[in-house]
Amino acid sequence: MDVFIDDWDRAVAFHGHKCPGLAIGYRAAKIVLRELAAGRAGDEELVAIVETDACGVDAIQVLTGCTLGKGNLLYRDYGKHVFTVGDRQSGAAVRVAMKSGAWPEDENYRNLRVRVFSGRATPEEKELFGRYQERRLQHILEAPEEEIFKIEHVPLKMPEKARLFNSVTCAYCGEPVAEVRARLKEGRYACIPCAENYSRGWESIRKY
Numbered sequence: 295m296d297v298f299i300d301d302w303d304r305a306v307a308f309h310g311h312k313c314p315g316l317a318i319g320y321r322a323a324k325i326v327l328r329e330l331a332a333g334r335a336g337d338e339e340l341v342a343i344v345e346t347d348a349c350g351v352d353a354i355q356v357l358t359g360c361t362l363g364k365g366n367l368l369y370r371d372y373g374k375h376v377f378t379v380g381d382r383q384s385g386a387a388v389r390v391a392m393k394s395g396a397w398p399e400d401e402n403y404r405n406l407r408v409r410v411f412s413g414r415a416t417p418e419e420k421e422l423f424g425r426y427q428e429r430r431l432q433h434i435l436e437a438p439e440e441e442i443f444k445i446e447h448v449p450l451k452m453p454e455k456a457r458l459f460n461s462v463t464c465a466y467c468g469e470p471v472a473e474v475r476a477r478l479k480e481g482r483y484a485c486i487p488c489a490e491n492y493s494r495g496w497e498s499i500r501k502y
């Protein structure tokens with residue numbers, strides 16, 4: 295139980311708050327580590343593929359040691375609470391997918407959430423929302439795991455280890471960019487935002 299509390303506290307400390315989404319990632323991480331019988335990845339023994347950029351990813355990073363910065367956390371923008379973690383040494387991988395209905399939502403909850411996140415909630419509504427969230431959080435932490443997740447051992451094609459790439463300078467914004475990510479625009483190097491003229495990304499509506 296101590297280990298449980300300690301791990302959870304570390305995840306909360308890293309993430310900055312307790313929330314149901316963090317709990318999803320926390321339980322998923324505990325399951326994959328147990329299934330792979332591995333500890334935290336010191337360097338790059340484990341690799342995680344996450345299909346969401348929501349809160350749970352922070353627990354995955356803390357518990358598995360797979361992080362965006364080390365290059366052994368791969369983000370796929372699928373909007374699904376699905377976490378696959380593979381062990382480079384054994385070649386084993388486990389895919390943990392949140393089941394539909396894992397966190398029951400009723401109409402009241404959904405309405406309340408809209409009001410809270412649009413800044414229109416009264417203090418009473420905020421408090422009620424907080425109580426909902428606390429209940430959802432406890433449910434995710436305590437429910438039998440097969441109620442919450444589909445767990446499968448899967449073959450995983452191991453991505454190449456992170457490498458360092460040469461960088462070039464974008465002719466349009468003057469910022470350095472990894473050569474492998476650079477595009478050519480009118481015969482000159484361009485970073486992707488300049489080449490495609492799109493925003494810098496990473497905008498997302500926080501979801502709980």
Ligand SMILES: [Zn+2]
Nearest residue numbers: 313315316349
């Ligand atoms: Zn959160």
Ligand SMILES: [Zn+2]
Nearest residue numbers: 464467485488
């Ligand atoms: Zn540029």
